[in-house]
Amino acid sequence: MQLKSSSFLYKVRKVIPKIILYLLLIDGAFIFLYPLMRSAITSVMTVEDYLDPSVNWIPNKLNFKNYIDVLEPMGFFNALSNTVKMTLFCVLGQTLSSALVGYGLSRGKIPGKEIIMMLILATLVIPPQTLMIPYYILYHKLNLLDSLNVFIIPSFFSSGIYAPLCIFLFRQVFNTLPTELEDAAIIDGADFFRCFWYIYLPLSRTAVITVGLFTFVWYWNEYARGIIFFNNIRTLPIALSLLFSTGPEFMGFGYTNVVTYPMMMAAVMLTMLPCLILYLFTQRYYLTAIEQVGIKG
Numbered sequence: 001m002q003l004k005s006s007s008f009l010y011k012v013r014k015v016i017p018k019i020i021l022y023l024l025l026i027d028g029a030f031i032f033l034y035p036l037m038r039s040a041i042t043s044v045m046t047v048e049d050y051l052d053p054s055v056n057w058i059p060n061k062l063n064f065k066n067y068i069d070v071l072e073p074m075g076f077f078n079a080l081s082n083t084v085k086m087t088l089f090c091v092l093g094q095t096l097s098s099a100l101v102g103y104g105l106s107r108g109k110i111p112g113k114e115i116i117m118m119l120i121l122a123t124l125v126i127p128p129q130t131l132m133i134p135y136y137i138l139y140h141k142l143n144l145l146d147s148l149n150v151f152i153i154p155s156f157f158s159s160g161i162y163a164p165l166c167i168f169l170f171r172q173v174f175n176t177l178p179t180e181l182e183d184a185a186i187i188d189g190a191d192f193f194r195c196f197w198y199i200y201l202p203l204s205r206t207a208v209i210t211v212g213l214f215t216f217v218w219y220w221n222e223y224a225r226g227i228i229f230f231n232n233i234r235t236l237p238i239a240l241s242l243l244f245s246t247g248p249e250f251m252g253f254g255y256t257n258v259v260t261y262p263m264m265m266a267a268v269m270l271t272m273l274p275c276l277i278l279y280l281f282t283q284r285y286y287l288t289a290i291e292q293v294g295i296k297g
Contacts, residue, residue: 036272043067043265050262066266070243073259074267079239086148086235087219093155094166094215095208101158102170103196107182117171120164132228139229146231151219161218161225166211173207174200213282217275236271243267 041057042050043066049059071077105113136145144150154160158167177200185195201208223237230238244264 039265039268042262043269045262047260047262050260063262066260066262067270070259070263070267070270073263074239074243075234076236076239076267076270079234079236082148082233083220083235083237086151087216089148089152090155090160090219091212091215093152094158094160094163095211097156097158097160098163098166098211099170099201099204099208100196102167103174103200105167106171106174107179107195107200108192117168120167124162124164128224132225135225136228145229146233148233150229151222151225155215160215161222162214166215169211170204170207173204177203209282213278216278220275240267240271 041059044062044064045055045059045066046061046063049055049061049063052060104110105117110116139145139150144153151160155163160166181199181203182195185199190198221237222235223241226233226235226238227241234242243259
């Protein structure tokens with residue numbers, strides 16, 4: 001009996017931590033998923049269902065027309081075109097430039113490169129709001145304001161959004177790769193840049209995808225700098241904020257040419273959907289890159 005009792009207590013002690021862990025994970029998942037689920041459901045509601053307090057999660061009628069009706073008030077296609085152009089060029093520029101800088105700080109024979117890396121990372125603690133005015137003055141002198149180049153050009157010089165974090169990620173991944181690959185390539189006649197382009201960059205695919213994912217999300221959702229640097233250009237976050245600033249107007253159930261809360265939620269879903277889809281296809285690479293960063297400091 002004592003053996004059975006001790007065996008039972010051992011199993012209970014082993015199961016309880018797992019139960020607590022799963023409860024915490026479910027609770028955390030619900031906190032993050034609830035706003036998304038609420039926005040998705042509201043986006044397909046009619047105004048009548050939205051105003052009806054008895055309708056909570058399941059609308060009486062699905063109204064996908066909200067997604068069509070919100071396109072014109074939001075200026076969706078123009079904003080989408082600007083956002084896609086800016087984001088794709090910035091992803092390309094920031095990924096390549098960060099990889100090159102990270103490779104130089106990892107494999108290059110640079111005096112004091114550890115101090116340089118520390119200084120680069122130190123810029124992350126500077127509040128970005130304090131740099132808005134200096135950036136505005138600089139871009140004004142370079143005649144880049146009110147142009148997509150205000151984001152694209154700096155990204156090709158490792159000066160994009162959170163570029164120090166991207167450089168650090170590449171440097172850490174390159175540190176995990178064996179130096180014998182570079183030595184063998186140099187013996188075969190490859191120079192510094194060929195080693196980077198043909199050997200180390202292909203082997204750092206997880207870092208490339210992770211930095212690309214981060215950069216895509218950062219630039220896709222960029223609002224604060226865009227509202228300052230742009231005057232006539234509208235990206236999706238700016239168009240969404242302007243749509244929300246007009247406020248919803250119901251004017252009874254016979255409304256025409258007005259923006260409603262369900263339409264606003266449809267605009268939110270249209271804005272965030274590309275990021276969600278991209279993450280679904282790249283999450284495993286993201287986790288692998290984070291693991292690689294922790295292998296070697």
